[in-house]
Structure formats: structure tokens, C-alpha cells
Amino acid sequence: MSNFEHDAYMEKLRAEREAREQAERDRLTLALGVDWNPVRPADVRSWAAVPAPKYKKDFVGKFIRCLDVPRNSYAGMVDRDPVPDFAVMQIRRRDTGMGSPGEATLTCDWYCPCCGRNHEKSLPESMIDEGGIKFLEPEEHYSCGEKYFFYLAAPYTHPDPAVRQQRWLDATRAAAWLMQQGHRVLSPISMGHPMSVMGAGGDWAAWNAQCLAMLEAARAMCILKQDDDAWRQSVDIQAEAEHAHKLGRPIWSLTPMEGGGYNLGVQTEQRWW
Structure with a gap:
């Protein structure tokens, strides 16, 4: 069987399965x-x-x-x-x-x-x-359509101001993309970086209360995986993930794709909380 035939066969099986599931829902609609x-x-x-x-x-x-x-x-x-x-x-x-x-x-x-x-x-x-x-x-x-209300978590803390500037751009670009897809987004880095530049300063401990309050207001957490393992090593993201877990918020991942856009999916990596 060629790759084309295999893909066509798998697509046929998927369509048949979905048709069976929908028929079952239709029967339940009539029964209920x-x-x-x-x-x-x-x-x-x-x-x-x-x-x-x-x-x-x-x-x-x-x-x-x-x-x-x-x-x-x-x-x-x-x-x-x-x-x-x-x-x-x-x-x-x-x-x-x-x-x-x-x-x-x-x-x-x-x-x-x-x-x-x-x-x-x-x-x-x-x-x-x-x-x-x-x-x-x-x-x-509440009327939010069929979209999510995300808290966007991304690496930020770094001793080099140029790196922090780039991470702010990355987070803001990702937040804009999520909004273009119809989602609602709270992006603490998009808001916090300009404040830091204007003199607010502070590390994660200083921003902890504000960030976790925004996370509590959202309905899901989304981790931007922009820079290899930076998101894994981020103390900020670890604290946010632990808080999301305690709140019962699902955690999603957002990965940049070549050619533009992002791949949005459920976070399936091994938990680190």
C-alpha cells in the first residue's frame, strides 16, 4: 500500500468513525x-x-x-x-x-x-x-463563543536587556496571533515589559501577585515555546503552571511554525510541578 493509499484509507476510517459518533448523538437527541x-x-x-x-x-x-x-x-x-x-x-x-x-x-x-x-x-x-x-x-x-480565554505565559527574565526586549516582542506577537484566531488573551509580558522599561523594574517576586491574579481571571494557561528550553527553565512559568494546576486550569502550548503562524495544542509534556 502506497503512502497515498494509506492516508486515504486512514481518512476513510476517521470519517466513518465520526459519522458513527454523530449518528449516536442524533439518536440521543431524539431519545432525550x-x-x-x-x-x-x-x-x-x-x-x-x-x-x-x-x-x-x-x-x-x-x-x-x-x-x-x-x-x-x-x-x-x-x-x-x-x-x-x-x-x-x-x-x-x-x-x-x-x-x-x-x-x-x-x-x-x-x-x-x-x-x-x-x-x-x-x-x-x-x-x-x-x-x-x-x-x-x-x-x-458568558458569551465567549467557542473560543478560549488564555493567560499567555512566556520566558522573560534575563540579565541582558536585549534578550528581554526580544522576549517581549515574541510574547506580544503570539498574543496578537491568538487574538486573530478569536481567542481572548491576557499577556502579562506584553503589559509588564513597557512598565519595567519605564522604571517599575523588579523580578518575578515583584510581579508575582499581578501575574497570578491575571491567571486566575483566565480560563486556561498557554505556554509560548519560543526558545528551545527557556520555557522549561523559567522559574516564572514553573510557578504559573503550579498555580494553574491548583486552580484546575487546563494548560496549552503555543509553538511557532516555519513560515509563520503557530501550532496551538494541549500541553502533553511531562509535568514539572
Whole structure:
């Protein structure tokens, strides 16, 4: 089979799978008598934790948050699963007998604001009793379309003023690109660098409170991977990631592409918090 034939075959399988999933959603719409997904998680400002339904048959259609999304691994390599930790998903189906004997599996939908598609994720029902899955109900809505409200984290601190200037340009260019894609963005470096130049000065400790307050106002954190390992070594980003993890905010990555633009995806690197 040639590469072209292989790609065509894989595309055919993907289309068939998506058609089956959509047909299942259509059946649920008729069965429930309501739109299958009347609430987009991306349109919800805050969620209220609620007890699990008394009867398991009522799980279908409910929203859940998975605190630590299970990852498949092959030969020691972690699968690049698009669904982030702390993702809010909607249960589409409950099956028994798919995993271990007597263990039920929850098939869920996670709406990706980047590609505009639902991604399917199967979770063991046992995660509910283990505390890894929390049931949710929308508490407050706001009109943000199907896009994200990002806090853009990027390396900045450096003894060389020229490097700080370049990192400010990199962060501001990335923030502008995110806004062009329809996202809302808080970019502390874009704001803070001019203040520093005008005499505010200070290191991470001086800006800590302001940056973390902005992170708390956003709905997700996005790390700009502009300069090799600079983002890994950044004390600032490490502190921001730890705070995002405590807040339950998903963490995304933004990587420049050759020829312009960026690749926006879920942060799948090994956690360092």
C-alpha cells in the first residue's frame, strides 16, 4: 500500500468513525427530546460541583470533570491524547463489559476549541468512586463563543536587556496571533515589559501577585515555546503552571511554525510541578 493509499484509507476510517459518533448523538437527541449538547463547556464561566446521579442510567448527558485524564502508552511513549487534564466532558454512553469484567466504561465527548470538533474519550466508571471524576452543572454563563480565554505565559527574565526586549516582542506577537484566531488573551509580558522599561523594574517576586491574579481571571494557561528550553527553565512559568494546576486550569502550548503562524495544542509534556 502506497503512502497515498494509506492516508486515504486512514481518512476513510476517521470519517466513518465520526459519522458513527454523530449518528449516536442524533439518536440521543431524539431519545432525550433535547439538543444533545445544549451547553458548550467553552461558554460556561464557572461550574458547580454536584453529587453523582442516584441511578447510573442517568449518567448519560451529564457533565463531568476528569482531574487526571488516563493516557495510553506504547513502548514507554505516552499517546498524544488531545484531551487535557481537568477537561470538562459530557457523558455520551455508558457500557458494561468493555474493560475488566464487571467494570463499566463511560464514553465522553470533549469539545476542542482549536479544531472545532468533539473528541471521544473513554473513562473507567470506577474513577467516580476514586474521586478522579466530578459531576458538574453550569453555574454561570458568558458569551465567549467557542473560543478560549488564555493567560499567555512566556520566558522573560534575563540579565541582558536585549534578550528581554526580544522576549517581549515574541510574547506580544503570539498574543496578537491568538487574538486573530478569536481567542481572548491576557499577556502579562506584553503589559509588564513597557512598565519595567519605564522604571517599575523588579523580578518575578515583584510581579508575582499581578501575574497570578491575571491567571486566575483566565480560563486556561498557554505556554509560548519560543526558545528551545527557556520555557522549561523559567522559574516564572514553573510557578504559573503550579498555580494553574491548583486552580484546575487546563494548560496549552503555543509553538511557532516555519513560515509563520503557530501550532496551538494541549500541553502533553511531562509535568514539572
